[in-house]
Amino acid sequence: MHKHHSALGVASSLRPVQPVTLVRPHAAQRAARFFTEKFPGRSLYAVKANPSPDLLLNLWEGGVTHYDVASIAEVRLVHDTLPEATLCFMHPVKAEEAIAEAYFTHGVRTFSLDSQEELDKIVRATNGATDLTLCVRLRVSSDHSKLSLASKFGVDLADAAPLLMATRQVADALGICFHVGSQAMSPAAYAEALTRVRAAIVSAAVTVDVVDVGGGFPSVYPGMEPVALEQYFHVIHEGFESLPVSYSAELWCEPGRALSAEYASVLVRVERRRGDELYINDGAYGALFDAAHIGWRFPVALLREPESHAKTIGFSFYGPTCDDMDRMAGPFELPADVQPGDYIEIGMLGAYGSAMRTAFNGFTNGETVIVEDEPMASLYIELAEPAKLAGRVIKL
Ligand SMILES: Cc1ncc(COP(=O)(O)O)c(C=O)c1O
Numbered sequence: 001m002h003k004h005h006s007a008l009g010v011a012s013s014l015r016p017v018q019p020v021t022l023v024r025p026h027a028a029q030r031a032a033r034f035f036t037e038k039f040p041g042r043s044l045y046a047v048k049a050n051p052s053p054d055l056l057l058n059l060w061e062g063g064v065t066h067y068d069v070a071s072i073a074e075v076r077l078v079h080d081t082l083p084e085a086t087l088c089f090m091h092p093v094k095a096e097e098a099i100a101e102a103y104f105t106h107g108v109r110t111f112s113l114d115s116q117e118e119l120d121k122i123v124r125a126t127n128g129a130t131d132l133t134l135c136v137r138l139r140v141s142s143d144h145s146k147l148s149l150a151s152k153f154g155v156d157l158a159d160a161a162p163l164l165m166a167t168r169q170v171a172d173a174l175g176i177c178f179h180v181g182s183q184a185m186s187p188a189a190y191a192e193a194l195t196r197v198r199a200a201i202v203s204a205a206v207t208v209d210v211v212d213v214g215g216g217f218p219s220v221y222p223g224m225e226p227v228a229l230e231q232y233f234h235v236i237h238e239g240f241e242s243l244p245v246s247y248s249a250e251l252w253c254e255p256g257r258a259l260s261a262e263y264a265s266v267l268v269r270v271e272r273r274r275g276d277e278l279y280i281n282d283g284a285y286g287a288l289f290d291a292a293h294i295g296w297r298f299p300v301a302l303l304r305e306p307e308s309h310a311k312t313i314g315f316s317f318y319g320p321t322c323d324d325m326d327r328m329a330g331p332f333e334l335p336a337d338v339q340p341g342d343y344i345e346i347g348m349l350g351a352y353g354s355a356m357r358t359a360f361n362g363f364t365n366g367e368t369v370i371v372e373d374e375p376m377a378s379l380y381i382e383l384a385e386p387a388k389l390a391g392r393v394i395k396l
Pocket residue numbers: 046048049068090091149179181182183214215216217254255256257258
């Protein structure tokens with residue numbers, strides 16, 4: 001991968017025709033170190049957020065040794081990329097063949113489930129293995145989060161006791177896991193979920209060895225500026241400490257977004273301007289799925305030399321495909337004199353950005369290059385080296 005000093009340098013020197021993914025290995029390593037040093041337990045990276053092998057290697061470099069995988073393709077990918085990593089198969093509804101391959105070929109020992117059927121499936125697929133860590137997924141509220149994960153998976157508290165007891169019978173280690181929804185804007189999400197975990201443990205009267213608080217840790221986007229992650233960690237630590245679990249019980253988390261968002265941004269070119277609408281060369285079927293489908297706003301910057309001093313106005317974007325759905329409403333704040341041929345960096349796309357890309361209509365991304373400048377916003381950098389963001393903090 002080619003290395004460049006800055007996003008602006010890529011725009012000026014390459015003048016790329018296709019969108020370019022800009023990756024920042026140092027940002028991924030910083031996020032990984034933050035979690036491995038400060039989270040009061042073990043941090044698993046949720047691979048679905050961004051399965052790029054380069055990112056996986058950087059997170060490993062930053063100390064992340066455990067990975068939450070949700071499909072057999074992710075199991076194979078992580079096993080090939082990081083042969084020494086520990087994999088946890090945390091999708092509550094798996095193909096029986098996937099469980100068997102994960103167990104027998106890739107050494108996976110940790111699985112999640114939210115039904116008796118899935119428990120039976122795991123027992124069958126592993127030939128009644130006795131070395132399993134089985135995590136029962138509890139349904140919790142997504143009220144504090146921007147993206148709900150409360151409907152599809154999770155056993156209700158009222159039905160949890162029999163499943164916990166049945167799982168305890170076959171598991172070497174019993175876990176309880178949950179997901180508060182993605183981009184949880186308040187630490188209270190975890191406090192409330194842990195209260196539900198307590199009720200489940202009390203009602204089942206089982207010994208619990210692992211409490212896995214899942215993902216949901218936020219990143220920073222325009223209009224979404226969470227409190228410091230340390231406050232989340234503090235609330236989780238307190239909630240965990242008060243649970244009726246064994247002294248040796250482990251606390252886990254599975255961040256996807258928080259570990260990957262700052263890793264990547266996308267450099268796009270403006271192909272046409274129509275009033276306050278910009279036609280750009282990436283969109284809803286590319287890295288901007290969330291911007292199109294759930295109206296998420298991302299930080300943007302016009303990369304032009306000399307710099308524009310025009311006042312900023314709000315733009316919407318059209319992507320490159322031929323349908324109206326390829327539209328990102330924004331508003332995205334950019335200097336009023338943006339023109340066709342200009343380059344725009346769209347930031348914080350390391351999580352659920354590049355990972356969502358398709359080749360629909362023949363539009364896909366071009367190169368991926370490394371840049372050494374800082375991400376457009378950060379949950380980590382202000383704490384560490386505030387001076388570094390100077391001149392690069394984009395209006396959120
Ligand atoms: C089981 C599980 N763990 C972790 C994550 C990662 O969540 P986030 O990216 O919000 O941290 C997800 C996301 O869907 C998930 O389903």
